Amino acid sequence: MTGFALLTDTQQPTPSDPVTPPDLRERFYALLPELIASDPRAVALLADIGAGYVDVPPDLADRVINVGIREQLLVSTAGGLALTGMRPVVHTFAPFLVERPYEQLKLDLGHQGVGALLVSAGGSYDMAGAGETHFGPRDVPLLDTLDGWTVHVPGHADEAEAQLWAALPGDDRVYVRLSGASNARPYGAGPSMTVLRRGRRGTVVAVGPLADRTLAAVADLDVTVLYAGTVRPFDAAGLRATLSEPDVVLVEPYLAGTSVRHVSDALADLRHRVLGLGVGAAELRRYGSPEDHDAAHGLDVAGIRRSVTRFLS
Structure with a gap:
């Protein structure tokens, strides 16, 4: 088979197992x-974030640089180092890595034709108590406006580690989006989607750390569930190869509807419907917890089930 991976019967996911998954950022x-x-x-x-958590051996001290809270400088420095042949690994929280230095991503990396490995933390609202300044649901949509980015959204620390090792040797532009949420087990770190289960009434694409709760939400529905730990390039072949009814629901942990265009492009020759679930554009001004935000955006189990059921009916 091409375009997607398939779990065997002995590998079928059991999202209700009481497993505490490893933390992606700590890994x-x-x-x-x-x-x-x-x-x-x-x-x-680094831009201060993570500087106190990385144990740097003395012989590597000159290859770990903390520029302080200067995120535009962070990315500009990456561009300059890449021009000399270095491979920068750039890290801070998502809004500080993509939104604040967007112009530097566009010019110092993209326009210069060089690459870097960007690794964010904080997901969309892991830092719920810090409020809007630390919320990052616009990172993947913003990178979609730039050319040539590979975007990984791992749902487990094992997937993140595999993606980091695979991305390090190259010279391309890669973004690895780390979140505090996690699935109980890894489902796949490669570029192809993984088939978690098959059904006849439509397809649900669960992205990264939302896989387990999506499986729980549709447990008794006759739908195919695909898992995407890599979202760019979008696995159009995998979607088409597993399609039953041309009704597709995307469950993404960033801005709602981000990948709707990619699904529409993949199914351009078919009459189809697409529902994009994710983080709403409206600002929620009560901080709360990440779980509160999940519920408010309909990304908890009950909200996903409600939306999928309504769409398919």
């Missing part, structure tokens, strides 16, 4: 010195 901090040591071109760039 990245533990892995970063090893990543840098493995490649003489690699250099880590």
